[in-house]
Amino acid sequence: MARFSVPEAAARLGVVAQRVRQRIQDGSLPAERVGGQWIIDEKDLARISDSNAPGRPLSERSAWALVAAAEDDAVLLHSLSAPDRSRARARLRKLAAAHHDDSRESLRLLSVFMRNRAARRCYLVAQCDLKDLRNDPRIRLSGLSHPESGLASGDVVEGYLSVDDLDDVMQDYLLRDVDRDRANVFLHVVSPDIEESLPLLGHAWNSLLMAADLSEHEGPRERHRAMELLDDLAQQAQAQAPRARRDRSEGRNE
Numbered sequence: 612m613a614r615f616s617v618p619e620a621a622a623r624l625g626v627v628a629q630r631v632r633q634r635i636q637d638g639s640l641p642a643e644r645v646g647g648q649w650i651i652d653e654k655d656l657a658r659i660s661d662s663n664a665p666g667r668p669l670s671e672r673s674a675w676a677l678v679a680a681a682e683d684d685a686v687l688l689h690s691l692s693a694p695d696r697s698r699a700r701a702r703l704r705k706l707a708a709a710h711h712d713d714s715r716e717s718l719r720l721l722s723v724f725m726r727n728r729a730a731r732r733c734y735l736v737a738q739c740d741l742k743d744l745r746n747d748p749r750i751r752l753s754g755l756s757h758p759e760s761g762l763a764s765g766d767v768v769e770g771y772l773s774v775d776d777l778d779d780v781m782q783d784y785l786l787r788d789v790d791r792d793r794a795n796v797f798l799h800v801v802s803p804d805i806e807e808s809l810p811l812l813g814h815a816w817n818s819l820l821m822a823a824d825l826s827e828h829e830g831p832r833e834r835h836r837a838m839e840l841l842d843d844l845a846q847q848a849q850a851q852a853p854r855a856r857r858d859r860s861e862g863r864n865e
Contacts, residue, residue, distance in 0.1 A: 613653040620651045638733035638791035639827065667723070669702075674728040675805055677702050681819035681844060703819075707845035710838075717841050718826050718834065725823040729771060729801045733794035734786040736768070744768045744784050744796065749776040754797065754824030761836060762825070769797040769824060773806050799824070818843050 617635075621628040634640035635649055640656075642649040669677065673695075679688050680699035688696050702724060710717035736744060745756060745768050754769035755762055772780065777800055780786065786796060822840035825833040 615651050615653070615656060617649050617651075620656055623656060635790075636788075637731045638794065638797070639731065641791060643790075668726040669724050671727050671729070671802060671805055673698070674725050677724055678728070678817060678819055681847070682817045683847065703844065703847075706841070707847075710841045710845045718837065721819075721823055721826060721837075721841070725819070728820070728823065729799035730774075731827065732777075732798045732800055733789055733791050734781070734796040734798065735789045735793055736784050736786050736796050738766075738795075740784050741765065741768055741795065744780075747780065747783075749773075749780055750798070753799070753820055755828065755833070757821065760821055760825060762832060767795050767797070769799075771799045771801055774800050774802055797824075818847075 615623065617628050617631050620640075621631045624631065631640065631651075632649070635642045635651075640651065642651045642655075644650075676691055676695050676699040679691060680696070680703045682688075691699065706717060706720055706724065709720045742765075744750070745752065750768070750770040750772045752768075752770045754760060755764060755767045756769040757763060777798070780798075818840045822837040822844070825840070826837040828834075
């Protein structure tokens with residue numbers, strides 16, 4: 612199987628080399644350090660190419676607006692303008708429709724919509740520190756660490772935290788940056804602007820976030836659970852349809 616350097620991978624993907632390095636750092640593109648450079652397998656590069664489905668990733672703020680729509684929480688939704696609520700619910704319906712037509716396509720669309728919700732960082736921590744890290748109040752458990760995922764494991768910690776807390780958490784637990792396959796800690800790092808403007812970190816266990824988190828692990832159990840959660844979201848989007856029509860009307864009147 613062919614293997615590529617970072618510049619070669621960037622050329623094949625049609626992006627700059629820095630973007631490839633970012634994907635390696637956040638764990639979304641497996642790579643092996645050989646000598647002084649990263650080397651990427653052809654199969655992993657093909658997967659990344661396939662995941663770049665048509666559609667532009669949402670901004671961080673728009674991704675969290677979509678989370679608010681999936682939460683269907685009146686307080687959270689009314690922190691958004693009527694046009695933002697309408698757009699978020701329209702995207703939720705689009706995701707639901709894609710899931711109805713092709714569950715694999717819905718996972719690709721989920722990746723496009725939610726890719727920029729946070730910076731995914733992969734770390735390794737000593738087994739004896741996993742419990743304390745899991746109970747650290749700076750981390751809002753999600754994905755594999757939340758009981759509602761049905762996949763919670765004592766061998767992994769996954770959650771959301773503010774970028775302002777990242778350095779302290781890394782130092783407190785001696786977290787080491789590693790590639791995704793070696794990691795036992797997955798942290799989704801959120802910017803202060805999002806934490807301050809949208810009080811959503813307390814809702815980091817909602818179905819949309821959990822589906823996005825689990826789909827990034829790419830194991831069969833995680834992807835199956837992500838599809839189950841998208842099933843729930845599809846039913847929820849259908850139930851929200853009357854309210855969405857009202858929001859569109861409000862958006863036109865603002």
